[in-house]
Structures are given as structure tokens and as C-alpha cells.
Amino acid sequence: MTVTRRSFLRTGLGAAALASIGGSAGASTPTAVAAPPALACVLLYLHGGASQFETFDPKPGRSTGGPTTAIDTRVPGLRFAAALPQLAARADRLTLLRTVTSKEGNHDRARYLMHTGHAPQGGVAHPSLGALVSALHPDAPLVGAVTIGPPVPGPGLLGPRHAALPIRDPGRPIRNLQAPAGVDARRSAARADMLATLQQQFAQGRAHELVDAHGEVMARARALAAAPDKRAFDLSSEPAGTRARYGDGRFGSGCLLARRLLDADVPFVEVGLGGWDTHEDGFSRTDALGRELDTGMSALLDDLAASGRLQQTLVVCMGDFGRTPVINGREGRDHHPQCANVVLAGAGLRAAVVGETDADGRNIAERPIAIESVFRTLAQCLGIDADEVRMAPSGRPITTFEPADPIAEILA
Amino acid sequence: MLSLALLGACGTARDREPARGHTEAPATVVAMSPLHDALAQHAGAQHQQALAAADDALLLRRASLDLLGRIPTAAELDAFAAAPASTRYQQAIDRMLAAPEHADHLAQLWTDVLLARALKLPPAVERGTHDWLAAQFADDRGFDQTTRDLLAVTGEVEADGPAGFLLAHGRRRRSAAVAGETARVFLGTQIQCAQCHDHPDANYSQREFHAFAAHFARLSIRPLERGASTRLRVVENRRGQGRLPTASDPPDRPSGEIVMPSYFGTATDERGNRREALAEAIVADRRFARAIANRSFAQLMGRGVVEPVDGLPIDGAVPPLLDALADTLIAGEFDLDALLRAIVLSPAYRASGTADDGAEARVAAFAQAAVRPLPDHALLRSLAVAAGVDPDDPASLPPGVRRRDLREFRFVFDDDEGMEVDEGPNLPQALLWQHGELVARAASARGDTVLARVLRAHDDPDARIDALWWQLFARSPADRERTAARATVQRDDAASWEDLVHAMLCSSEFTTNH
Numbered sequence: 053m054t055v056t057r058r059s060f061l062r063t064g065l066g067a068a069a070l071a072s073i074g075g076s077a078g079a080s081t082p083t084a085v086a087a088p089p090a091l092a093c094v095l096l097y098l099h100g101g102a103s104q105f106e107t108f109d110p111k112p113g114r115s116t117g118g119p120t121t122a123i124d125t126r127v128p129g130l131r132f133a134a135a136l137p138q139l140a141a142r143a144d145r146l147t148l149l150r151t152v153t154s155k156e157g158n159h160d161r162a163r164y165l166m167h168t169g170h171a172p173q174g175g176v177a178h179p180s181l182g183a184l185v186s187a188l189h190p191d192a193p194l195v196g197a198v199t200i201g202p203p204v205p206g207p208g209l210l211g212p213r214h215a216a217l218p219i220r221d222p223g224r225p226i227r228n229l230q231a232p233a234g235v236d237a238r239r240s241a242a243r244a245d246m247l248a249t250l251q252q253q254f255a256q257g258r259a260h261e262l263v264d265a266h267g268e269v270m271a272r273a274r275a276l277a278a279a280p281d282k283r284a285f286d287l288s289s290e291p292a293g294t295r296a297r298y299g300d301g302r303f304g305s306g307c308l309l310a311r312r313l314l315d316a317d318v319p320f321v322e323v324g325l326g327g328w329d330t331h332e333d334g335f336s337r338t339d340a341l342g343r344e345l346d347t348g349m350s351a352l353l354d355d356l357a358a359s360g361r362l363q364q365t366l367v368v369c370m371g372d373f374g375r376t377p378v379i380n381g382r383e384g385r386d387h388h389p390q391c392a393n394v395v396l397a398g399a400g401l402r403a404a405v406v407g408e409t410d411a412d413g414r415n416i417a418e419r420p421i422a423i424e425s426v427f428r429t430l431a432q433c434l435g436i437d438a439d440e441v442r443m444a445p446s447g448r449p450i451t452t453f454e455p456a457d458p459i460a461e462i463l464a
Numbered sequence: 465m466l467s468l469a470l471l472g473a474c475g476t477a478r479d480r481e482p483a484r485g486h487t488e489a490p491a492t493v494v495a496m497s498p499l500h501d502a503l504a505q506h507a508g509a510q511h512q513q514a515l516a517a518a519d520d521a522l523l524l525r526r527a528s529l530d531l532l533g534r535i536p537t538a539a540e541l542d543a544f545a546a547a548p549a550s551t552r553y554q555q556a557i558d559r560m561l562a563a564p565e566h567a568d569h570l571a572q573l574w575t576d577v578l579l580a581r582a583l584k585l586p587p588a589v590e591r592g593t594h595d596w597l598a599a600q601f602a603d604d605r606g607f608d609q610t611t612r613d614l615l616a617v618t619g620e621v622e623a624d625g626p627a628g629f630l631l632a633h634g635r636r637r638r639s640a641a642v643a644g645e646t647a648r649v650f651l652g653t654q655i656q657c658a659q660c661h662d663h664p665d666a667n668y669s670q671r672e673f674h675a676f677a678a679h680f681a682r683l684s685i686r687p688l689e690r691g692a693s694t695r696l697r698v699v700e701n702r703r704g705q706g707r708l709p710t711a712s713d714p715p716d717r718p719s720g721e722i723v724m725p726s727y728f729g730t731a732t733d734e735r736g737n738r739r740e741a742l743a744e745a746i747v748a749d750r751r752f753a754r755a756i757a758n759r760s761f762a763q764l765m766g767r768g769v770v771e772p773v774d775g776l777p778i779d780g781a782v783p784p785l786l787d788a789l790a791d792t793l794i795a796g797e798f799d800l801d802a803l804l805r806a807i808v809l810s811p812a813y814r815a816s817g818t819a820d821d822g823a824e825a826r827v828a829a830f831a832q833a834a835v836r837p838l839p840d841h842a843l844l845r846s847l848a849v850a851a852g853v854d855p856d857d858p859a860s861l862p863p864g865v866r867r868r869d870l871r872e873f874r875f876v877f878d879d880d881e882g883m884e885v886d887e888g889p890n891l892p893q894a895l896l897w898q899h900g901e902l903v904a905r906a907a908s909a910r911g912d913t914v915l916a917r918v919l920r921a922h923d924d925p926d927a928r929i930d931a932l933w934w935q936l937f938a939r940s941p942a943d944r945e946r947t948a949a950r951a952t953v954q955r956d957d958a959a960s961w962e963d964l965v966h967a968m969l970c971s972s973e974f975t976t977n978h
Binding site: 195212215217218226227228229230231232234239242243244245246247249250251252253254255262263265266267269270272273274276277446 | 771836837872889890891892893894895896897898899900901904942944945948949951952959960963964966967968970971972973975976
């Protein structure tokens with residue numbers, strides 16, 4: 053568990069800086085009250101698997117580096133790909149894991165692994181990170197989890213009540229969030245009462261898990277439709293300047309929506325950025341994708357810091373896997389689960405770089421980080437009991453996350 | 465449409481003889497069937513005398529949902545209630561199995577199985593695969609024949625015919641992907657993890673997997689013309705070899721040692737069409753009969769004998785019940801209807817869902833069918849029945865429902881078998897169901913909906929409530945339901961009756977198969 057040469061730890065300074073940012077937003081932050089609030093989490097998910105060479109671990113001038121150039125960051129000695137200028141300027145707020153390894157090189161399997169911490173196994177549906185966070189916030193006012201973008205693994209054995217609300221396009225309002233004209237609160241209540249009786253009657257003597265879940269999800273939908281905070285889902289009230297700051301693509305809008313939802317106390321929001329599966333013609337595509345990530349993530353970090361929420365929010369940026377050091381014949385890179393980047397921020401984590409690849413990025417030079425360790429670290433940050441055992445319907449005991457040591461050097 | 469006298473008559477009949485009809489009927493059926501013996505054996509002694517059979521009308525509703533993908537119409541319910549109790553269930557089953565609607569429903573279920581986990585497909589392919597399957601089922605072709613067509617199809621074909629499966633999984637030389645799906649769907653086993661390494665739980669090597677995949681090494685699928693054409697040429701090339709992957713190979717482009725095609729260790733004669741040889745080997749394999757029987761059983765009982773349904777062992781024994789099902793399928797020359805018929809006539813299927821604390825154990829032992837959500841097309845067709853439109857006519861929509869609403873419905877309810885795990889109800893579905901146009905129209909007091917007809921036919925609130933429960937749930941209301949319903953319709957205006965029906969359509973009872 054060594055900290056690499058180039059790693060830097062900003063123990064005192066980082067914490068102090070974050071505290072002062074948080075403090076400036078309002079002296080009456082509820083940190084002084086009893087137990088600290090459970091943390092929220094935003095996951096920025098890079099679908100397809102982002103190239104580490106074109107994002108957070110560029111190797112310009114090496115045979116594996118491709119045409120990607122690197123730029124200096126706020127942290128001396130640390131360089132990012134040129135597509136990430138804004139994140140480079142905020143590198144001192146980031147915790148960069150450069151040597152995350154796994155064994156899953158297939159998209160579906162890797163996406164499952166990176167959402168649940170487990171390799172897929174037949175017959176067991178492990179809960180996703182979003183569902184685990186949702187379960188820690190049973191009283192979340194709107195919903196426990198939201199996923200913006202492409203579909204991702206669901207709540208598994210935690211059940212439908214912790215399924216994320218999926219939003220394909222953040223720019224379009226959620227459909228059917230409003231009761232139809234003519235159905236006022238009284239009529240909605242009459243329908244709900246009648247439905248409750250029907251559900252009770254039907255559940256009697258049946259294996260009623262499904263019946264309960266149905267009733268509960270129906271009730272949650274009604275509560276969501278009635279919640280004043282549902283305005284949080286509507287981006288149209290955001291000023292043009294703010295929208296521009298986040299970027300006008302779906303990912304930028306998704307990050308802005310994520311901020312609004314976090315402000316409305318939604319405990320987990322995932323924003324997906326698709327298109328990173330760059331087997332062909334990779335370099336122009338990763339440049340455009342990197343800029344989208346750079347803009348959206350930077351604006352989100354800024355706003356969370358300004359409102360003081362960053363301390364109570366864990367920001368995670370990761371994807372299916374890394375990509376090969378070897379550039380294939382089609383100017384692209386293929387799947388490379390042996391080494392990927394994961395970026396964390398907020399939640400009082402120490403800003404640091406953990407792990408190092410060799411000069412060509414072919415191999416891990418120092419501190420390989422098993423994906424299981426990453427999930428153990430996320431669990432510790434978020435207050436998830438990583439050792440909790442749940443029973444799968446098959447009767448098999450399922451531990452929340454695989455055994456591993458959390459990454460101690462970044463945990464405060 | 466619904467006569468008061470008839471409703472009254474059938475109501476009394478049901479009240480007077482709650483269980484007699486079906487205690488007689490099964491006796492004649494059960495004794496003959498080794499499958500039913502196997503079911504009883506499987507359930508074990510502790511579940512033997514567990515349950516009274518479900519009320520006949522409830523059973524008709526369940527079978528209609530399972531075989532036709534919709535609730536029975538008022539006319540069907542009334543005709544059923546008027547028929548002689550000893551034979552009506554069996555007769556109703558035979559009528560349903562012969563109906564084009566049944567072929568359509570079965571085609572929908574199998575289209576979902578065949579095309580799940582597919583690359584993105586043009587909607588025409590999905591629709592066309594469904595139509596082609598429906599024609600096979602309607603012609604009573606054996607599922608072994610259908611499987612041969614799906615795997616071995618060669619030549620110039622429409623993209624929407626039997627080529628759908630290969631097109632979905634085998635485009636762009638993805639021989640490992642199509643091999644994995646072939647084993648999953650037609651053999652019920654997961655072997656694709658052996659693409660990269662030897663199987664962790666079974667005696668199945670990476671080499672064996674690639675020998676299986678080598679059957680697809682000569683498959684190529686080319687559009688006949690560029691552009692919007694749906695005509696394809698599915699070719700079995702003269703050359704092309706399966707290869708083992710090396711460490712540096714990109715996915716689906718293995719470049720290592722050549723592997724000759726073989727089927728679980730038996731070398732395939734590779735002079736002819738390799739896919740044809742594979743299809744022959746598959747349909748002659750007991751694993752095939754087990755896999756198809758297990759899925760058919762799960763479609764009706766809510767769970768496969770082995771779960772997950774694509775988790776059958778590559779080698780080794782399965783529960784005797786699954787072998788009994790497989791035997792039934794083989795004896796019927798892979799006519800799925802014969803197997804489905806045997807299952808729906810079994811006491812296990814006919815057992816009531818309502819019971820005591822033992823329900824879960826009985827469902828697990830197949831002494832009782834599980835409650836499960838309806839597939840999306842069955843929800844839609846059942847709504848059509850409630851809305852008073854012809855569920856058989858895809859062009860007939862309830863008044864006020866737009867194509868857009870249907871598209872949205874399909875999007876929200878599209879079961880994603882790709883996830884392999886039923887995640888249960890979700891928020892977008894609940895929002896659409898409660899606030900969307902489709903359910904609102906089906907609950908409307910205007911037009912020719914169930915509610916509108918009931919309101920026209922009866923004046924007395926209790927008679928109306930009875931009629932609604934009969935037509936939507938195929939039973940009488942329980943006391944507390946009647947009390948709640950009376951409270952809901954206290955104002956006795958159209959809106960409050962709509963609220964009642966809306967709640968009924970939102971209930972688990974309407975959206976599941978029980």
C-alpha cells in the first residue's frame with residue numbers, strides 16, 4: 053500500500069480548502085447536528101470504456117501515445133490529455149486512480165461489474181451502486197436514484213423500490229409526471245384508496261412480494277407526481293449562461309440535471325456519456341468526448357463546491373474498462389480491462405494520484421488497484437456496509453462487495 | 465351486449481357450486497398423464513392435498529392471459545359460465561389453442577426470447593420475425609423444424625423471415641456471439657463465458673466453445689442492395705475457419721489456431737453446410753427438448769423447473785419433472801401446443817393462487833403457479849378488452865389513443881430480457897399506467913368500454929360493481945372490496961365510476977396473470 057512518487061496528498065490543505073468553500077455557502081450547514089448526513093453520490097459513467105491515453109494518463113511522444121497531446125494541470129508534474137483543460141485546472145480537487153484493474157473485457161459484463169462491484173454470475177442479480185445508495189436514504193423526497201442516459205444494471209435483489217428512475221434525454225420532461233386534466237387531488241386520493249384495498253385483497257395468501265412492490269411503486273409514482281420539488285427535473289428554468297457552462301450536449305445537460313437533483317436531495321444520480329468504444333478512428337472521437345466530459349464535470353464540481361454540497365457528495369467518474377496501449381490498424385484502441393482510470397472527487401477524499409503506469413502505459417508500474425478495492429472505498433465513503441449479506445432468491449448468500457482493502461491513502 | 469339475466473345466472477351458478485366443476489374435470493385428465501404424475505412427485509407429499517382448484521372462471525381468465533395474452537371478453541366469460549361445468553375448461557383450452565390469437569401470442573413470447581440481447585435491429589425485422597413465427601405456430605410445425613429454419617437458413621431471404629435470429633446475433637462475423645445465443649436459447653445453457661477461458665463451473669473448455677462457434681465461421685449475411693432493402697443473402701461460404709483467440713485479438717476477431725467444428729466433443733462433418741449440421745445435432749439433443757420444455761413451463765407456471773431458464777447444466781442430470789416435460793414434448797413431435805395443453809390441464813396449473821403462508825413453498829415445488837407480471841403485449845391486449853376494442857385487430861385503437869401512446873407504451877414496458885432478471889415494476893411504467901392516455905381511455909365511461917356498457921346495462925350500483933368485477937377480474941367482489949367500491953362511487957357520477965375502474969386497471973390483479 054505504497055503511495056507513488058508522483059502522488060501528492062493534500063491532507064490538511066485540501067480539507068481546509070473544501071471546508072472553507074462549504075462554509076462560504078452558508079454558516080448554518082447542518083454538519084454540527086448529531087450524526088452527519090449520509091452522503092450523496094453522482095456517477096459519471098463513460099459507456100464503452102474511455103481510453104486512459106486520451107484522458108487522464110496521456111503518453112505523448114511514446115509509441116503508444118498516438119497523436120494525443122498533454123497539458124499541464126494545476127498539480128505540478130501531473131498532465132492530462134489536451135481535451136481536458138478545465139479538469140486540468142481543477143486537478144487539485146481530484147483523486148485520480150490510474151491503475152484500476154479488472155478481468156472483464158466484454159461491455160455487458162464490464163458494465164455490470166462497474167455498477168455492482170461483481171462479475172456477472174448466473175442466477176444472481178447484484179444490486180447496483182445506485183440502489184445501494186437509495187437503500188440508505190429511504191426517505192429521499194423525490195426518488196432514491198436517477199440514471200440519466202443509456203440503460204444500466206438495476207437494483208437486483210434490492211428490488212423495484214430501489215430501481216433508479218431512468219431519464220433517457222435530460223432535455224425532455226419526464227412523461228406522465230402530471231395527472232391528466234380533470235383528475236384533481238381528491239380523485240387521485242379516491243383512486244389510491246381504492247387501489248390500496250384491491251392490493252390488500254389480492255395479496256392475501258399469495259406470495260406477495262411482487263404485489264407489495266407493485267403497490268409501492270404505484271404509490272411512489274403518485275408521490276413523485278404530487279411533489280413540489282419535481283420542478284428539479286425541468287431544466288427549462290436554468291439560465292442560458294448556466295446551460296452553456298455545462299455544455300449543450302446531453303451529457304452536459306445531464307450534469308446540470310444531476311446538480312438540480314442533488315440540490316433537491318436525490319441521493320444518487322448517474323449521468324452516462326456514451327461513445328467511448330473507439331475501436332476505429334479513435335482520436336478525433338475521444339477528443340470530442342473528452343471535451344464534453346471536461347465541460348460537464350467541471351461545471352458540476354464548481355457548483356457543488358460553491359453550494360457546499362461537494363463535501364457530502366461523492367463524485368465518481370469511470371467506465372467499462374481502459375483501452376489497449378497498442379493502436380490498432382484502424383486508428384483505434386481495443387478493450388483493456390487490465391488498466392483503467394477512475395476519478396473521484398468530493399466527500400472529503402484526499403486529492404491524490406494513486407498508481408502509476410510505465411512510460412509507454414503498457415503495464416502498471418506501481419500500485420495496481422483491484423476494482424474490488426475501488427468498490428470497498430466507495431462503500432466506506434458512502435456509508436454502505438460492504439460486508440452485509442443478503443439472501444438471493446435462490447437462497448445463496450450475497451455479500452454487498454467482494455472482500456478487498458479500501459484505498460486507505462485517499463480516505464480521510 | 466351483457467344481459468342482466470345472464471350475469472345473474474352465472475353469478476348464482478358460481479355461488480352455488482364454487483368447486484364442483486373442476487373437482488370432476490381433472491380426474492378424467494390427470495389419470496392419463498405421466499406428466500401430471502411427475503408434477504405430483506415433484507411437489508412431494510407435503511404439498512399434495514394443498515389446494516382447492518381455482519374457481520373455474522378465474523382459471524379461464526388465467527389461461528386466457530397465458531395462452532391468448534389477454535383477459536377473456538364478457539361474451540367469452542358468459543358463454544363459459546353457461547356451459548356444462550365438467551367439460552367447459554378443457555373445451556375452452558382447446559378453443560384457445562386453436563385460435564390465431566394463440567399463435568400470435570406464442571410468437572411474441574418467442575420473438576422476445578430469440579431477439580433479446582441482439583444488436584440493434586430494424587423494427588421490420590422484429591415484426592417480421594414475429595409474423596414468421598406466428599405462421600409456423602399456426603401451421604402446427606414442430607419447434608424442431610422451426611429451429612432448423614432459424615439456424616440453417618441460407619439463400620436470398622427477406623430480412624424479416626427466419627433470418628431474424630442470425631441477423632440479430634451473427635452479423636459482422638460475430639460467430640462467438642451467435643454461438644453463445646444459440647446455446648442459450650436452444651440448449652438452455654450458458655457456454656459463452658468459455659469464449660475467453662475454460663468454463664468455471666462445468667467441464668467445458670475454451671477449445672470446445674470455439675469448436676461449437678466454428679459452426680458459424682462460414683456464415684455471412686449481406687444486404688442484396690444498398691439502402692432500405694430488406695432482402696438479404698445469407699451465405700454459407702466455401703471457406704472460413706473458426707479460430708482460438710490470442711491474447712492480443714480484438715473481440716470477435718480471433719486469429720489463433722484453427723478449430724474444427726464439433727458438437728460437445730463429436731466432430732461435425734464439415735463438408736456440407738455447417739449450420740445445417742449444427743441444427744440437426746441440436747434438435748436431436750436431449751438438451752434441446754429440455755430447454756424448450758423448461759421455457760414453455762416457465763411461460764405458464766412463472767418459473768422454470770430449472771432457474772434461470774437458460775441455466776441448465778451443460779452435462780448431468782436435471783430434475784425428473786423436467787425430463788417428463790421433455791418426454792411430453794418429444795412424444796408430441798415438438799408441437800408446443802401439446803405440451804402447453806398438458807400443463808394447463810394439470811392440477812398444479814389449476815391450483816388457486818390464493819392460499820396461506822405455504823404459498824411460496826408450493827410455488828417453488830410447482831404445486832401452484834406463480835403470480836407474475838404480464839408481458840407488455842398481454843397488458844396492451846387486456847387493456848383493449850377493457851376499452852371495448854377488438855384485441856385481434858392491431859389497427860383498432862381505443863378512441864383518443866394515438867399511435868404515439870402505443871409507441872411510448874412499448875418503449876416503457878419493453879421487457880429487457882437482456883438483463884436476464886425481471887426487475888419488477890418501475891417508475892416510468894407506474895407513471896404511464898396511472899397518468900397515461902391508454903389506461904384513462906380504457907377506464908372511460910364513454911364509448912364502448914367495459915365501464916360504459918356496464919353503466920348502460922345496470923342502474924343499481926351493486927349490480928354495476930358485480931358486473932365490473934366479473935368482466936375485469938372474472939370473480940365477485942370481496943366484502944371489503946365492495947365497501948371500498950361503494951365509497952369510491954358515492955357521488956354516482958361518471959367520473960367516480962371512472963376512478964373505480966381506473967384503480968381496478970392499476971391493480972396487481974389486472975397486471976398479473978392471476
